[in-house]
Amino acid sequence: MNQAKLCGAGLIAGAVAAYALSLATPSLLAHHSLLLEAFSGNVPSVITGGARVRTGHESLLLVLVAPVLGVLFYDVFFWWAGRLWGNTVLIRFARTPKARQRLLRTEGWVARRGFWTLLVSYFLPVPNAALYVLCGTSGMRLGVFLLGDALGTLLWTSFIAALGWQIGKPALDVVDAINHYSLILTVALVAGVLLLSRARRRRARSQ
Numbered sequence: 001m002n003q004a005k006l007c008g009a010g011l012i013a014g015a016v017a018a019y020a021l022s023l024a025t026p027s028l029l030a031h032h033s034l035l036l037e038a039f040s041g042n043v044p045s046v047i048t049g050g051a052r053v054r055t056g057h058e059s060l061l062l063v064l065v066a067p068v069l070g071v072l073f074y075d076v077f078f079w080w081a082g083r084l085w086g087n088t089v090l091i092r093f094a095r096t097p098k099a100r101q102r103l104l105r106t107e108g109w110v111a112r113r114g115f116w117t118l119l120v121s122y123f124l125p126v127p128n129a130a131l132y133v134l135c136g137t138s139g140m141r142l143g144v145f146l147l148g149d150a151l152g153t154l155l156w157t158s159f160i161a162a163l164g165w166q167i168g169k170p171a172l173d174v175v176d177a178i179n180h181y182s183l184i185l186t187v188a189l190v191a192g193v194l195l196l197s198r199a200r201r202r203r204a205r206s207q
Contacts, residue, residue, distance in 0.1 A: 021042075078133050110137075
């Protein structure tokens, strides 16, 4: 398999995994928040991890490090896409003049201060994936990208985990409630789909 196909496969796998994890988020938050952190690094999982540290149910080191492992794995493919295809992928999404201007400005940031941009990437009003592609386009070395991305992720994770630690047990109560009602909603949704399907079949037969 050539580089382009391998990179494309990695991007598709990441998108599929993100979709699957979004469906499983309520259950994983309640029972396996560290696993969710490692594979998605989303905000609710990090807040939950910080709250678990506050209540003595989780290690602070694991909560801070877990998102770095999974996020770095996915981010590398965006950097690689930038290396292979430049910013042609991003230009397709920048259809308006304002979007193109923002893309050019961001490209300038990365070209001049790529490493420092990565450090604060989570706090910038620009999609992280776009920054990672631009890092690859600018010729940033893989080692520099990995280091900057890891430190930026740690900075963001520390900020969000501190918020979860500050909230403490009430955050965990919310997670339990979400998990409880998500099961009810899922069952109701499946039942609704089945009923709608049956109603359509009856209507089709009657015609």
